[in-house]
Every structure is written in C-alpha cells, then in structure tokens.
Amino acid sequence: MKVTRFSPQARLPVKASEGAAGYDLFASEAAVVPASAVRDGRVEIGHALVGTGIAVSLPPGHVGRIGSRSGLSVKHNIEVGAGWIDPDYRGEVKIEMKNFSGQDFIVEAGMRVAQLFILPFASPVLEEADGLPPSARGTGGFGSTGLT
Numbered sequence: 001m002k003v004t005r006f007s008p009q010a011r012l013p014v015k016a017s018e019g020a021a022g023y024d025l026f027a028s029e030a031a032v033v034p035a036s037a038v039r040d041g042r043v044e045i046g047h048a049l050v051g052t053g054i055a056v057s058l059p060p061g062h063v064g065r066i067g068s069r070s071g072l073s074v075k076h077n078i079e080v081g082a083g084w085i086d087p088d089y090r091g092e093v094k095i096e097m098k099n100f101s102g103q104d105f106i107v108e109a110g111m112r113v114a115q116l117f118i119l120p121f122a123s124p125v126l127e128e129a130d131g132l133p134p135s136a137r138g139t140g141g142f143g144s145t146g147l148t
Contacts, residue, residue, distance in 0.1 A: 001118065002057040006092060009109065010053025013116055022067060022115030025095060028053030033078065033097045033105040046099035047081065050107055051092055058087040058118060065117040066095060072113070077101035080114050 003012050006028075013023035027050050034046035058064055064085030072078040077100040085093060095114045099105050107113060137144070 001059060004055050006053045006055070011110060012054065013056075022117045024069075024112045025052050025054075025066070025093065025114045025116050027051070027095075027107045027109055027111045027113045029107075030109050031097075031107040033099040033107060035102050035104050036100055037102075046104070048097055048099075048107075050095045050097055050113055052095065052113075054093055055090050056085065056093060056116075057090065058085065060087065061120055061123075062087060062118050063121045064093075065119055066093075067115045067117060069112060069115055076105055078105055083114070085116075 005012070010028045011026040013025055015022070016024055029051050031048050031050045033048040033050075036046045037044050056064065064087075066080055066083030066085065068078070068080040079098045079100060081096040081098050083096070093116075097105070097107070097113060
C-alpha cells in the first residue's frame with residue numbers, strides 16, 4: 001500500500017503492535033467534536049470531519065475500512081462513521097468522528113483517532129434475472145430469524 005503526505009506534520013499510519021489488524025490513523029489538525037444534545041425532543045449527534053493529511057493507494061481488489069478506536073469508544077463515547085475508502089480514491093483520508101457524549105471532545109493534532117483495515121472484496125458481474133433461486137429464509141427480513 002502506498003501512502004503520501006499532504007503536509008510534513010502528517011503522520012503515516014502505523015500498527016500499534018505486531019499482531020494488530022488495523023493501522024492507527026492520526027489527526028493532522030486540531031478539531032472539536034461537539035457534544036450530542038437533545039433539541040425539540042430530537043437527539044442531534046455531535047460530529048466533525050477530521051483530516052489525516054494523507055492519501056492512500058490500496059492494493060487491487062481491496063477496500064479500506066475506517067473503524068473506531070476502542071479506547072476512544074469506551075472512555076469518551078467517540079465512534080467513527082462513514083468509514084469506507086474505495087481503491088480508486090486518491091484524496092485525503094478524513095475521519096468522521098461522532099460524539100455520543102454530552103461533552104465536547106478535543107482532538108489534538110497528532111492524536112490517534114481511528115484505525116484503517118484493509119479488506120479484500122469481490123466484484124461479481126451482475127446478471128439480471130426474472131427470479132432468484134429459492135432459499136430457506138425466503139423474503140423474511142428484519143427479525144424474521146428470531147430474537148435469540
């Protein structure tokens with residue numbers, strides 16, 4: 001996988017340990033992820049888009065999945081949203097950070113904010129059909145297989 005920096009202070013992704021599945025991603029800028037709030041009976045989830053200052057070239061047949069860091073999730077209720085990188089994307093990798101807590105979360109430049117997982121994917125040729133082969137489940141969905 002090739003990685004390029006858009007600024008000298010941007011940090012390259014790294015694995016925190018030899019057995020880590022994902023690469024840590026770092027914020028290239030300071031940001032505030034605002035607290036969630038209830039307004040007019042609706043929950044407004046606080047979120048911010050945080051730049052990493054890098055772009056990646058993924059291996060052919062692979063997609064990037066941006067995931068939350070468990071420490072930020074457990075300690076601060078910070079989760080990652082919108083976390084996919086297509087293999088043909090060459091722009092800056094940005095992290096959508098969602099704050100499910102009632103307090104603003106301060107992101108400092110250089111902070112580890114997410115993880116990047118590299119996953120293989122299939123691209124079958126689509127074929128229009130008049131019908132689909134039967135299955136045991138059929139058209140059942142949304143809880144049709146039970147609760148336990």
